[in-house]
Amino acid sequence: MRAAIIVFPGSNCDHDAYYVIRKVLNKDVDFIWHKEGSLTNYDFILVPGGFSYGDYLRAGAIARFSPIMEEVIRCANKGISVMGICNGFQILIESGLLPGALINNKNVKFLSQNITLKVASTNSIFTQDFKKGQNLDMPIAHRQGNFFASEDVVKKLQDDDQIAFIYDENPNGSMGDIAGIFNENRNVLGMMPHPERAAESILGSSDGLAIFESVIENM
């Protein structure tokens, strides 16, 4: 098992994710600079949080056109597990790997707080070790995390069991309380909350660790 963490100018959760995979789970992991043109021999690709390209234009809009994203899309289409956290989720949406849009939080504020998530679907490599409805505590830190899609798209996500996580108390106005979704093939996960910041009890919660463990152990 070898993981890749994509690094854009402005990524700032890349080292947190690296720490979880390398130090907490003792697995091989490499940083991959966004200008790289190939991604080979990786089993798990992580697009981390941060402010790629300063969130200029729209969060994730410019990172989506970095050379490495063609490779991320190719790997995702091959069935390799791809996970985008926070800005990584925004980038995966901009790249078309996940549907919808992430717009400004309904109260316009940047929200940095601990929240409780509920596992909405256990039908994926990321969530199969959880129980449906299980509570997970972890932080959010975003200004554009308000999930928006047409009603048809939201209904399809619900009908096809593509909603991974919902907020217990919706902090940002997301439709359907959506905090994280899968693609149709269930090998791409995007989520606004930060599991990499909740991977050791000393951080206040280790509920996020199981998502990484699940991907690695069920590969």
Next chain:
Amino acid sequence: MRAKIYIRYKDGILDPQGTTVGHALNSMGYDAIHDVSVGKFIEMNFNDVTKEEAERLTDESCRKLLSNPNTESYKFEIVED
């Protein structure tokens, strides 16, 4: 030759920034103002191209990068200086 591009949220998309600015204007006493929307204005210049080519390039730029078709609409004008 320049393109002037206007991008705004589509109707029905929550625009908290516009709402907040609208409330501020109302609280300043401008009661006649309502439905404020905050968008983006982008200007870009072209090398030697025809107006038709500038229109095509602008439309493509708007669709591929400058706007998010899920949430935003755009319009533009080409100005010949």
